[in-house]
Amino acid sequence: MAKFFSEREIRAIAVFLPLAGLLVLGVVLVRPKADPAAALRAEAEMEERADTLVMRPFDPNTVDYDGLRRLGLSKHEAVSLLKYRAAGKIFRIPEDLTLCYGIDDSLFRRLEPYVRIGRKYAIAPQEFRRGRVVAEPMPPSRFRLDTVSARYLRAIGALSKRQAEAFIRWRDLSGIYDMEELRACYVVSDSVAAALEPYIIFPERQTAPIDEPVEINTADSAALRSVVGIGERTVVSILNYRGRLGGFVCVEQLAEVPGVTERNYEKILKQICCDSCEIRKIDVNFATPKALGRHPYIPPQTLRKLLKKRQLKGGWSTAEELIEDKILTREEAARLAPYLRFGTRSGSDDE
Structure with missing residues (x-):
């Protein structure tokens, strides 16, 4: 019977297999074991750092332990910086922080925008010019x-x-x-x-007296911008809301516009007027669901009830019928009524 291996190959295998077994056993024994307690401590330290993070300007030559902790440094990193300083080291430029054991590059990049070296330690130019060295920030006052x-x-x-x-x-x-x-x-x-x-x-805006108030339903962006209290963003909000609403019935509706503050509202009321004849009405009997849903006074829940009842009933003749059918409350109907038209099949305009 033919042999698959020579005697020399058999001896080599006999030597290799025990060595391989010893190598595997060594890897298993030497491999570091997981330490759940250490992992929990590290996680708790990271959570503590995140909860106390308050980024603000600081001078590494004078900041104390609590200040370093509020900046997001761990206990080890804060103590390391203080030991470095206690050894007589001075931070003269922000990059000196990277020389401190425990401050790695990622931490330095996060801290760099907030480093303020005081005039006592900062490297000043040979010909000192006022304002070149940033002093420690002073607390703001009104x-x-x-x-x-x-x-x-x-x-x-x-x-x-x-x-x-x-x-x-x-x-x-x-x-x-x-x-x-x-x-x-x-x-x-x-x-x-x-x-x-x-x-x-803020200073008071000095403007010339308004000869005529601005009519809010026909005013363009330039006319609205001339009103004291209406800024560029508020102009856009007013025009968008006016388009969805169909126009303002009274000037008090301006308080519903997003971005109009209570302070500005009082100023604006003295400079505008409202012509309710300029409002655009919507035909409740024939308008599309999209046109009805665009109106800010018709929320989605009311729209669903209205469309369902309109499909069954066909339409309405007055706002009072919408109240009787429990589609609108009396308050909702009073607010929406100026914008409604009750068309008939013979003379309706789809919107």
Whole structure:
């Protein structure tokens, strides 16, 4: 019977198999075991860091342990930075943070926008020029927006030098009289505007007396924009709402427009009027579901009841019938009635 392996090959296999077994056994024994407790501690530390995260400007030469923890640093990272500083090290530029053991590149990139090196330690140019070194941000206080300086906006950490100068030019050219116009400035982000809002004192807009009030149903965007209290965004909201509504029956409906604040509403009422003859009515008996559903006074639930009853009944002659059929309440009917027309099959206009 022929042999499959030579004696030399058999001896080699006999030596290899025990060695392979020992190697597998070593890998199994040396492999690190999972430590559930360590994993839970790491997860708890990450959750604690996320819950206390408050990004704000800081000086790494003076910030304390609690301040570092509020910035999102772990306990190990915060203690590492404090030990580095206790050893006599000084942070002169933001990049010096990367020399601190425990501050990796990803953490540095997150902290870099908020690093403010105080004038005492910062590397100043050979020929010092005022304003080159950013001082530690000062806490903001209430200020008038029409007289505030670029230097103050920089000092409280709201804007950079270029942003502050661009903001002052924008303000002097166009004027800023409310939060909507402040957000319209291209160098002011929504987050910065929200942070500054509690401290801003807006100037009163000085306008020439209005000879005639603006008729809100026929006014175009330019005419609406001339009304004190109506900004660019509010103009768009008014035009969109007027289109869905079919026109305003009374000026008080302006309070329903998104973006019209209570403060601006009082100003606007003195400068507008309303001609209810200009409103556009909708034929409740023949209008398409899309046309009916577009009206802000006909919510989806009311629309479903109306269409179902119209299919069975054919239509109505008065708003009172809509109340009797329990499609509208008396209050809803009173609000919607000026916009309804009850057409007949012989003379109806589909909308």
